[in-house]
Amino acid sequence: MGSLARAYGRPLASVIAGIAVAWVLVLILVPLGAMVEQSLWWRESKGDISLTIDRLYNDISLIELDREAETDPAKKAAFDQSLADKQAEIATLEAQETNPPKTYGLANFTRMSGLHFYIFVRTIFYALLVTALALVVCYPVAYVVALASGPRKAVILMVALIVPYAINELLRVYAWLMILDYRGVINGVLQWMGFIDLDAREWIPFLENPSAVFLAMIYTYVLFMVFPMVNTLETLDRNQIEAARDLGASTFRIHRRVIIPHAKPGIAVGCIMTFMLSAGSYSVPAIMTRGQGGDWFSQLVYRQFYESNNWNMGSAYAVSLLVVCTAFILLMMRLFGVGLRDIAK
Amino acid sequence: MSTATESAGARLVLNIYIGLFVLYLFLPLAVMSAAAFNSFDYPSVTQWHGFTLKWFVALAHDQRLLQGLVNSVLVALGVIAVSIPAGLSGALILTRLGERSGTMLYSVLVSPVLTPGIILGISSLIFWREFGMPGGLFVAVMAQSSFIASYAMLLFLARLQRQDRTLEEAALDLGASHLLVFRRITLPFLAPTCFTAAVVAFLQSFENYNTTVFAIGGEWTLVTEIASRLRFGLSPVINVVGVIFVALTLVAAITYVVLKKKPKT
Numbered sequence: 129m130g131s132l133a134r135a136y137g138r139p140l141a142s143v144i145a146g147i148a149v150a151w152v153l154v155l156i157l158v159p160l161g162a163m164v165e166q167s168l169w170w171r172e173s174k175g176d177i178s179l180t181i182d183r184l185y186n187d188i189s190l191i192e193l194d195r196e197a198e199t200d201p202a203k204k205a206a207f208d209q210s211l212a213d214k215q216a217e218i219a220t221l222e223a224q225e226t227n228p229p230k231t232y233g234l235a236n237f238t239r240m241s242g243l244h245f246y247i248f249v250r251t252i253f254y255a256l257l258v259t260a261l262a263l264v265v266c267y268p269v270a271y272v273v274a275l276a277s278g279p280r281k282a283v284i285l286m287v288a289l290i291v292p293y294a295i296n297e298l299l300r301v302y303a304w305l306m307i308l309d310y311r312g313v314i315n316g317v318l319q320w321m322g323f324i325d326l327d328a329r330e331w332i333p334f335l336e337n338p339s340a341v342f343l344a345m346i347y348t349y350v351l352f353m354v355f356p357m358v359n360t361l362e363t364l365d366r367n368q369i370e371a372a373r374d375l376g377a378s379t380f381r382i383h384r385r386v387i388i389p390h391a392k393p394g395i396a397v398g399c400i401m402t403f404m405l406s407a408g409s410y411s412v413p414a415i416m417t418r419g420q421g422g423d424w425f426s427q428l429v430y431r432q433f434y435e436s437n438n439w440n441m442g443s444a445y446a447v448s449l450l451v452v453c454t455a456f457i458l459l460m461m462r463l464f465g466v467g468l469r470d471i472a473k
Numbered sequence: 474m475s476t477a478t479e480s481a482g483a484r485l486v487l488n489i490y491i492g493l494f495v496l497y498l499f500l501p502l503a504v505m506s507a508a509a510f511n512s513f514d515y516p517s518v519t520q521w522h523g524f525t526l527k528w529f530v531a532l533a534h535d536q537r538l539l540q541g542l543v544n545s546v547l548v549a550l551g552v553i554a555v556s557i558p559a560g561l562s563g564a565l566i567l568t569r570l571g572e573r574s575g576t577m578l579y580s581v582l583v584s585p586v587l588t589p590g591i592i593l594g595i596s597s598l599i600f601w602r603e604f605g606m607p608g609g610l611f612v613a614v615m616a617q618s619s620f621i622a623s624y625a626m627l628l629f630l631a632r633l634q635r636q637d638r639t640l641e642e643a644a645l646d647l648g649a650s651h652l653l654v655f656r657r658i659t660l661p662f663l664a665p666t667c668f669t670a671a672v673v674a675f676l677q678s679f680e681n682y683n684t685t686v687f688a689i690g691g692e693w694t695l696v697t698e699i700a701s702r703l704r705f706g707l708s709p710v711i712n713v714v715g716v717i718f719v720a721l722t723l724v725a726a727i728t729y730v731v732l733k734k735k736p737k738t
Contacts, residue, residue: 137651147562155619159600303501316519408589
């Protein structure tokens, strides 16, 4: 803070610090805290509260009947007393019924049903698979763009990669929806070749298979793997490759000992982005399956918020996803020996 | 020109591989674009019923999509207004902080970039409900700004690393006030980055779906409207939106390449 005031003067420094603090608190930390807090409590709605209330009302009617029949004033007063007691009890119970008390605990996490937990694990597994496949597919691409082409070819290739990357992800998913739909491109071609008859509804239901989501997801997020790798590979001095070759290293050895070690930060960033995007993707599964195929975890989260209206459960699901993604980031950083500063380049 | 480290055969294989990859990237987009001009009611290229522009006319009369476009622009402008000052402040502080406290603050400020978008949407939704703000355009602005400000900050940080600090110090020594130095030296130095950051923020906000869909509540932007259309049935009107996006991106990319080449010749 002192150095800040020295650099920008006290008034300006306090404005800058104020904006930054507001950003950290209002946009990042407190909303995150609010979500975690929301996931840690629930309202206990006991089904038997209504029953107890009904029973109390019955009691009251009976006591009132007895009171009407009673002539002894002392006993009448006793009846009045018990009536007042019952009514007070009803009042507190009814308050609980309409506004059940908060209970804190981890139940939102442990209460996840078997099916939902299975979907959770499957989502993580598919996201890992998308990441691994994207890495394998993209490494040669990044290598050619960054190291194995002249300046002119590199520019053309970069544009060829940036254009699809810049197009909205929904539209990229939509393109695949058109291809795989019942009356989509593939089924259309199959009909044209005489294998199936669309009018007889003989189409192949690609969209009902989870791999449709998988295919579209690779297409949508594969480029997030390419660009970080290209960025790091471009900084590699080509003379190092030359030197390795002159010294008799095989192509495989050059990649393993020279190029891949240099690309490490890029690979880490690519993997983190691809995993994070696919594990948390709502767009791809929501559009591709349209309720016909298997669910993705993000769809369960969405439904907790906008259909079941159970924000506590939904927050717990979101926190679970966040924990897995954070763990993945930490793992990648340790595995590739890179820090946060390298990542954000 | 290029370092020929591979044999001719290996180069051929690599080139074919790249060609296939680019084809894989563009073919679905080409299919989507072509279907916008098919007069068949269902977006298709295999059942061609003749060339038409009627879906473009249909788009021009689609009130919800047009309102979505307006909403998207409003949200994007809001995001620029929030995230540029935030990103700039964050960067100015980080360049002056020591190694240790700097790393702490840095981790917090870049964390939204590494957080799944739906989490940002959800946490903003929950936070702003406490203040009586239900999901809508305002919450969408806040949710998007939380990570777009981080991108802006990274851009400012990169620029500030190349700053010659002696200039500011000299001005201060010569008796200029801090405010004057900031206005006459620091800000002009950062102005190009302000522009870049604003463009990046606009595009990021305009495209965003995963965060927005949670924060938007009952309102809609162009992108969330497209998504909800896609869930109910396909219409070539969406393909028209796609064609427009593809065309704008191509024009922007080509302009960029041409502009980048110019200074060399």
